[in-house]
Amino acid sequence: MFALVDCNNFYASCERVFQPKLRKQPIVVLSNNDGCVISRSNEAKEKGVPMGAVAYQYEAFFKKENIHVVSSNYPLYGDMSNRVMTLLAEFSPDIEVYSIDEAFLKFEGFEAYFNLQEYGNKIRYRVTKGTGIPISVGIAPTKVLAKVANRIAKKFPDKTGNVYLIDNEEKRIKALKWLAIEDVWGIGYRLSKTLKKEGINTAYDFTQRNEAWVQKLMGIVGLRLYKELLGINCLDLEVVEDKKNIATTRSFDKNYTDYEYIKERVITFAISCAEKLRKQQSCCNALMVFLKTNRHRKELEQYSNSYVMQLPYPTNSNIEIAQFATKALEKIFKKGLAYKKAGVIVMDFSPSATQQMNLFANSNPKHQKLMEVIDKINQKTGTNKIKLATQDLSRTWKMKQKQLSKRYTTEIDDAIIVRVEEKE
DNA sequence: TCTGGGGTCCTAGGACCC
DNA sequence: TCTGGGGTCCTAGGACCC
Numbered sequence: 001m002f003a004l005v006d007c008n009n010f011y012a013s014c015e016r017v018f019q020p021k022l023r024k025q026p027i028v029v030l031s032n033n034d035g036c037v038i039s040r041s042n043e044a045k046e047k048g049v050p051m052g053a054v055a056y057q058y059e060a061f062f063k064k065e066n067i068h069v070v071s072s073n074y075p076l077y078g079d080m081s082n083r084v085m086t087l088l089a090e091f092s093p094d095i096e097v098y099s100i101d102e103a104f105l106k107f108e109g110f111e112a113y114f115n116l117q118e119y120g121n122k123i124r125y126r127v128t129k130g131t132g133i134p135i136s137v138g139i140a141p142t143k144v145l146a147k148v149a150n151r152i153a154k155k156f157p158d159k160t161g162n163v164y165l166i167d168n169e170e171k172r173i174k175a176l177k178w179l180a181i182e183d184v185w186g187i188g189y190r191l192s193k194t195l196k197k198e199g200i201n202t203a204y205d206f207t208q209r210n211e212a213w214v215q216k217l218m219g220i221v222g223l224r225l226y227k228e229l230l231g232i233n234c235l236d237l238e239v240v241e242d243k244k245n246i247a248t249t250r251s252f253d254k255n256y257t258d259y260e261y262i263k264e265r266v267i268t269f270a271i272s273c274a275e276k277l278r279k280q281q282s283c284c285n286a287l288m289v290f291l292k293t294n295r296h297r298k299e300l301e302q303y304s305n306s307y308v309m310q311l312p313y314p315t316n317s318n319i320e321i322a323q324f325a326t327k328a329l330e331k332i333f334k335k336g337l338a339y340k341k342a343g344v345i346v347m348d349f350s351p352s353a354t355q356q357m358n359l360f361a362n363s364n365p366k367h368q369k370l371m372e373v374i375d376k377i378n379q380k381t382g383t384n385k386i387k388l389a390t391q392d393l394s395r396t397w398k399m400k401q402k403q404l405s406k407r408y409t410t411e412i413d414d415a416i417i418v419r420v421e422e423k424e
Numbered sequence: 425t426c427t428g429g430g431g432t433c434c435t436a437g438g439a440c441c442c
Numbered sequence: 443t444c445t446g447g448g449g450t451c452c453t454a455g456g457a458c459c460c
Binding site: 098099100102185186187189190221 | 459460
């Protein structure tokens, strides 16, 4: 059996842990630059705020409905996620952290020793008590069915207590008849449209077709999904491996035409990629830089381009990656356009420990030590204390974050202070 | 004025090998 | 004039996930 544990309204819930006045209140969390809604409390959902709502278009609505608006605080969410995952790991030796707010647990042979419904209740109690984050637990014979069970647990908290178990045919069929086809894990916007045209509206309808039909339409991925819904196990826990690509991309707060400005941004993105590379002890052998104008401003000239550069040697040095990224940017930058977004993606990794030397050009060996020192200092004093001169220290780039909460769990100065009144 | 960011896997087709 | 059989690797694009 598998369990899928999912944090309810994760970002919104994180904010509430340290700001009790937000509990029971409608609250929404915004994306970077305070662009659009990416997390909503149940109360905000009930008031009709859709996922992805554009913040400035909803400003009046938020005010009218007394909806609290919060900027996203990723250091806080990342740390809270680690706490949740640490507690979950107490409940099974086999755990796959699937995303920042979700994990699969494998219960191999647990049925003989535990009542899984009670076990699920215990997990929920432990995590909620230990972190303040409410969770939902779905338990079933396959990962896809565990996803389904989780959805039921979340949708019917009163009936299920946020824990639901699919452990017999009757429950499986009932669940699949209830589940709309577009809500099946692995069926996205495109496929659900195609399937509906075929008269398939629920997960159950889908399971009534035959294997050959499914394979022809959806390939091997669809076939696995189909079998998993029938209760036949095809997907095991996945080992979380090193990343194969690493990206740092941002929209700007407004449009920019200035080459120097864009260059500074690209260099900063490149350095962020280099830092992430060093964290997983990889070097990259290629990188891509892309540049886009504002696609929402139809009246302005549109342009979007990218350049992939093969590197002469593998590297994870801030300095080298920044230099190559700048060269890539020069290839695609066009004067006179209003840019809104740029990004750097590093690709084609090799382990930093075993570097293939090149006859003609190699990564500067001095950089390795230098980067170690930079990483140490940045870690000690907070990020971005040490910069390259090309990042132009006079330009302080700030993301729009009007309602940013504190880093309660990762910055000592932001920790909650409990005051005890002293009596004379 | 303002519209997020970061990933994975699969497939088909082209180029190339013996 | 005819033109086999079996493979790999790479890339772009499509689809999906949170």
